[in-house]
Amino acid sequence: MKNIEANKVEINRQLEYIKKVAKINDGKNYTYYILTMGCQLNENDSEKLCGMAEQMGYTKVAEMNDADLIIFNTCCIRENAEDRLFGKLGEAKKVKEKRNSIIAIGGCMMQEKNMTDKIHESYPFVDILFGTHTLHKFPEDLYKAITTNKKLEDILDIDGEIIEGLPIKRDDEIKASVTIMNGCNNFCSYCIVPYVRGRERSRAPKDIIEEVRCLAKQGYKEITLLGQNVNSYLRVENEKGIEYEKYEGVSSFATLLRAVNKVDGIERIRFVSPHPKDFTDDVIEAIRDCDKVCKLVHLPLQSGSTNVLKVMNRKYSKEQYLNLVEKMKENIPNLTLSTDIIVGFPGETDEDFEDTLDVVKKVNFEQVYMFIYSRRAGTPGDKMENQVPDNIKHKRFDRLKELVESQIEKRNKEYVGTIQKVLVEGKSKTNENTYTGRTDSNKVVIFEGKEENIGKVLDVKIISEHMWYLKGAIVNG
Numbered sequence: 001m002k003n004i005e006a007n008k009v010e011i012n013r014q015l016e017y018i019k020k021v022a023k024i025n026d027g028k029n030y031t032y033y034i035l036t037m038g039c040q041l042n043e044n045d046s047e048k049l050c051g052m053a054e055q056m057g058y059t060k061v062a063e064m065n066d067a068d069l070i071i072f073n074t075c076c077i078r079e080n081a082e083d084r085l086f087g088k089l090g091e092a093k094k095v096k097e098k099r100n101s102i103i104a105i106g107g108c109m110m111q112e113k114n115m116t117d118k119i120h121e122s123y124p125f126v127d128i129l130f131g132t133h134t135l136h137k138f139p140e141d142l143y144k145a146i147t148t149n150k151k152l153e154d155i156l157d158i159d160g161e162i163i164e165g166l167p168i169k170r171d172d173e174i175k176a177s178v179t180i181m182n183g184c185n186n187f188c189s190y191c192i193v194p195y196v197r198g199r200e201r202s203r204a205p206k207d208i209i210e211e212v213r214c215l216a217k218q219g220y221k222e223i224t225l226l227g228q229n230v231n232s233y234l235r236v237e238n239e240k241g242i243e244y245e246k247y248e249g250v251s252s253f254a255t256l257l258r259a260v261n262k263v264d265g266i267e268r269i270r271f272v273s274p275h276p277k278d279f280t281d282d283v284i285e286a287i288r289d290c291d292k293v294c295k296l297v298h299l300p301l302q303s304g305s306t307n308v309l310k311v312m313n314r315k316y317s318k319e320q321y322l323n324l325v326e327k328m329k330e331n332i333p334n335l336t337l338s339t340d341i342i343v344g345f346p347g348e349t350d351e352d353f354e355d356t357l358d359v360v361k362k363v364n365f366e367q368v369y370m371f372i373y374s375r376r377a378g379t380p381g382d383k384m385e386n387q388v389p390d391n392i393k394h395k396r397f398d399r400l401k402e403l404v405e406s407q408i409e410k411r412n413k414e415y416v417g418t419i420q421k422v423l424v425e426g427k428s429k430t431n432e433n434t435y436t437g438r439t440d441s442n443k444v445v446i447f448e449g450k451e452e453n454i455g456k457v458l459d460v461k462i463i464s465e466h467m468w469y470l471k472g473a474i475v476n477g
């Protein structure tokens with residue numbers, strides 16, 4: 001795990017750079033804009049970048065046009081992200097010409113050499129490029145860019161230590177994300193993440209529990225534990241005998257859930273993403289026993305075909321997935337499930353795709369995140385010769401979407417008339433008098449409420465359903 005002393009030295013170095021930049025910026029009322037392009041881990045990284053930027057004297061603005069510091073936190077999970085970044089860089093160039101803004105690009109895409117080469121070549125006005133392993137050095141990079149006026153690249157292709165103690169500015173006041181591990185060791189054959197995020201390494205139990213306690217003190221009610229494969233938390237450390245400080249009996253994902261469940265003030269615990277192959281009985285029991293752990297579990301399927309799953313390197317079959325779902329449903333009362341599915345992976349036949357539809361019908365997911373397979377350079381999937389033509393991918397995607405939407409419609413109808421525990425998140429964006437919250441199963445509910453309801457879990461009777469939200473009325477509170 002991490003060397004505590006080295007961590008302290010590094011964090012102190014960066015805190016010094018924060019002070020230096022803050023001094024340079026003093027009295028200048030500088031602003032920053034950040035665009036977060038990726039997943040929840042990427043969002044959590046952005047919250048750390050915001051924390052650092054604000055301590056260095058920048059105030060957040062919503063428009064890139066008004067920013068003295070422009071940060072892009074990139075993602076490369078699918079193809080379209082590249083075009084989007086290049087479009088945004090065109091805009092950023094104009095802003096830089098006008099107000100001499102500093103432009104910084106970080107995140108997963110910067111771990112791809114062809115991308116950084118392209119930026120050097122075609123977008124030479126970009127000031128800082130930083131990777132996923134050097135996020136914590138943002139203050140140092142920014143200081144150097146300001147004081148030397150030189151373009152800076154700070155990207156490591158080996159795994160960095162997890163640096164604790166960075167400032168953080170969170171987006172929300174009720175819900176917070178806590179990253180519990182970095183990297184991924186699974187190498188699913190379609191996926192770029194293991195190449196850009198490096199090897200799996202878990203944060204120390206103490207750092208996580210103390211962060212959650214601190215969030216509870218600040219009034220946060222819902223915690224989402226984040227990682228690419230959360231249910232293998234501490235597995236690498238346990239297998240390799242890498243030492244970590246024992247804390248509150250935490251030695252696995254199941255024991256972590258139990259420890260977080262004990263933190264006073266927290267009402268709800270969610271986690272993304274677990275891997276079906278690592279869903280051990282102790283995790284099922286922990287979900288069942290822990291009253292704060294939501295009974296909605298995200299269980300990425302990817303494909304319902306055993307053949308495709310094998311080539312995807314997922315390490316479970318259709319039957320094993322369905323058996324796991326059965327076991328979970330038997331053991332966890334009121335369990336609901338959501339999933340991720342990729343259509344059009346190389347070699348996927350009509351029959352394979354029917355297997356995916358079959359699993360979707362059988363499991364009856366609460367929510368399905370559907371993706372069309374996207375080739376990623378450097379992954380085994382990209383080298384496979386039997387790529388599925390675009391028109392077939394799209395046809396399959398539409399069929400899956402139709403099935404999923406009809407299932408969601410049906411499920412939504414079942415909510416009407418029931419009373420749901422809803423965590424009130426705030427005023428709804430479109431109507432002054434209505435509030436929004438979510439059920440345990442993560443459905444959005446809109447209802448008439450009062451300011452003091454925010455942050456409370458209330459009983460709400462569901463009155464009507466719409467595709468993406470439910471309408472309700474408060475029963476108590």
Ligand code: SAH
Nearest residue numbers: 190191228273300340341342371372373374
């Ligand atoms: N670690 C998580 C998810 C990581 S990425 C997990 O294993 O579930 C989020 C989702 O993006 C994946 O679950 C997958 O469905 C999708 N995805 C990943 N690579 C993709 C690719 N090359 N093309 C299309 N979708 C992809």
Ligand code: SF4
Nearest residue numbers: 184186187188191193
């Ligand atoms: Fe990608 Fe698979 Fe790792 Fe998820 S588990 S991040 S899909 S390689």
Ligand code: F3S
Nearest residue numbers: 038039042075076108
């Ligand atoms: Fe997340 Fe995209 Fe990176 S999905 S881990 S930001 S490639």
